Amino acid sequence: MAGVHVSTTVNGDPAEFVCDPDEPLLDVLRNRLGLTGAKEGCGTGDCGACSVTVDGELVCSCLVLGAEVEGRKIETIEGMADGDKLHPLQRKFIEHAALQCGICTPGFLIAARALLKKNANPTEEEIRFGLAGNLCRCTGYDKIVRAVQDAAREMRGA
Amino acid sequence: MRYEAPSSTKAAVTLLTKEKGKSAILAGGTDLLVRLKGGFVEPDLIVDIKRIPAMREIKKTASGFQVGAAVSGNELGASVVKKAWPGVVEAANLIGSKQVQGRCTMVGNLCNASPAADSVPALVAAGAHAVIVGPKKKRTVPVEKIATGPGRTSLAKGEIVESLLLPKRPARAGDAYLRFIPRSEMDIAVVSAGVSLVLDAKGVVKEARVALGAVAPTVLLVAPAAKAIIGSKLDDAALDKLAAACSAACSPIDDKRGTIEFRTKVAGVLAKRAAKIAYQRAGGK
Numbered sequence: 001m002a003g004v005h006v007s008t009t010v011n012g013d014p015a016e017f018v019c020d021p022d023e024p025l026l027d028v029l030r031n032r033l034g035l036t037g038a039k040e041g042c043g044t045g046d047c048g049a050c051s052v053t054v055d056g057e058l059v060c061s062c063l064v065l066g067a068e069v070e071g072r073k074i075e076t077i078e079g080m081a082d083g084d085k086l087h088p089l090q091r092k093f094i095e096h097a098a099l100q101c102g103i104c105t106p107g108f109l110i111a112a113r114a115l116l117k118k119n120a121n122p123t124e125e126e127i128r129f130g131l132a133g134n135l136c137r138c139t140g141y142d143k144i145v146r147a148v149q150d151a152a153r154e155m156r157g158a
Numbered sequence: 159m160r161y162e163a164p165s166s167t168k169a170a171v172t173l174l175t176k177e178k179g180k181s182a183i184l185a186g187g188t189d190l191l192v193r194l195k196g197g198f199v200e201p202d203l204i205v206d207i208k209r210i211p212a213m214r215e216i217k218k219t220a221s222g223f224q225v226g227a228a229v230s231g232n233e234l235g236a237s238v239v240k241k242a243w244p245g246v247v248e249a250a251n252l253i254g255s256k257q258v259q260g261r262c263t264m265v266g267n268l269c270n271a272s273p274a275a276d277s278v279p280a281l282v283a284a285g286a287h288a289v290i291v292g293p294k295k296k297r298t299v300p301v302e303k304i305a306t307g308p309g310r311t312s313l314a315k316g317e318i319v320e321s322l323l324l325p326k327r328p329a330r331a332g333d334a335y336l337r338f339i340p341r342s343e344m345d346i347a348v349v350s351a352g353v354s355l356v357l358d359a360k361g362v363v364k365e366a367r368v369a370l371g372a373v374a375p376t377v378l379l380v381a382p383a384a385k386a387i388i389g390s391k392l393d394d395a396a397l398d399k400l401a402a403a404c405s406a407a408c409s410p411i412d413d414k415r416g417t418i419e420f421r422t423k424v425a426g427v428l429a430k431r432a433a434k435i436a437y438q439r440a441g442g443k
Contacts, residue, residue, distance in 0.1 A: 002160060004161050020159070021159045021160055021161035021204060022159055022161075022194050022204070024191065024195075043195055044192045044195060044196075045188055045191075045192065045254070045255075045257065045258060048255065048257055051257055054260075057230070057232065057260040057261075058256055058257050058260050059257050059260045059261055060257045060258070060261075062191070062195075063186075063187055063188050063191045063192070063257075063258070063261060064187065064191075064261070065161065065184070065187065065191070065204075065206075067161040067163075067206075068163070068184075068187075068206055068208070070163070111256065111257070114256070115256070129343065130256060132255055132256075132343055132344055133254070133255020133256050133257045133258065133344070134255075
């Protein structure tokens with residue numbers, strides 16, 4: 001299998017890698033770029049634990065080939081905090097105890113950020129539908145929804 | 159295995175035509191990558207069509223809309239198509255999660271050839287056509303001619319669906335798509351129905367197309383169901399005839415998601431409900 005050489009941008013920094021033609025972006029991020037924040041839950045696009053954005057679009061990185069991201073802009077959980085300063089969503093997830101084992105958390109945070117970018121003031125129903133592509137098997141979803149509502153409130157300055 | 163991302167449809171066709179082994183077309187990848195991972199397909203060549211400008215566009219034309227093969231669900235949902243064809247866009251937007259919507263395409267849904275594909279009954283009801291480019295002449299075929307059975311299509315080697323054509327809407331037209339799933343979302347249709355109507359000035363159904371999903375090896379266009387409501391104001395008697403015609407057209411399978419009996423009955427129920435929504439959208443009272 002011939003390797004594919006890819007130049008891309010990850011969290012604002014240029015990145016280059018060589019990957020197999022059928023290698024998912026998730027494996028590239030984790031195994032070639034050392035970014036292990038995105039998790040593999042199912043590997044088939046059902047659980048959302050590997051959520052990242054590609055050119056601003058929320059996707060499951062297990063359903064994107066590494067070879068596809070030539071020249072694209074990828075954002076992962078590693079780029080969410082500003083240095084030591086957590087993103088409001090990250091802070092509110094901690095305050096509301098919206099996680100237990102934490103495997104689903106990076107995906108939820110990336111998906112929640114994408115949701116709030118499109119809709120700064122979502123209803124509870126919109127949050128639940130917006131995050132329906134992310135599965136959590138520990139806490140249930142109530143604490144997650146409350147954390148997102150609280151973060152949205154703070155981000156709106158309300 | 160090779161990965162290629164050509165920048166024109168012609169180059170993509172050449173790659174596919176010249177490949178001696180197995181090839182796969184990559185649009186959104188939400189089906190292909192799952193099959194790759196599961197080892198169900200092992201292509202020698204993957205042709206990514208997302209770098210082809212013509213396949214990335216939605217164009218408003220004199221005869222309606224042209225939706226490129228690589229347009230994602232999200233892009234379609236935010237486009238001008240939604241106002242003219244709300245049923246088609248809602249059907250496409252039912253596929254998967256927000257993450258999947260960022261990638262999945264209607265043409266991928268069509269060519270994956272699942273009998274339960276959500277966008278397909280809506281497209282068939284809409285009278286959509288697929289523009290097929292290949293080593294021979296470009297051809298345009300009704301979307302119901304693409305799938306020939308579960309996972310099988312009528313596309314020849316080297317052929318790609320470049321775009322879908324949705325007709326221009328006259329006044330007093332409406333469409334709708336409904337599916338039955340046992341949960342509120344993130345599921346595959348157990349049964350589904352798409353209806354498209356055009357009314358006359360008095361609210362009488364002038365034109366109708368009715369399509370059913372997940373009740374046969376391919377999505378069905380049910381002409382007797384359309385006939386049952388043409389000339390009516392969608393009164394109860396006409397709706398009952400519509401439901402009966404739909405149930406009569408069904409030849410579903412029994413599986414863990416639904417029995418033959420259930421699918422056959424619910425096909426009629428969903429067609430009725432979808433027809434009522436389409437009627438209302440067309441301005442009927």
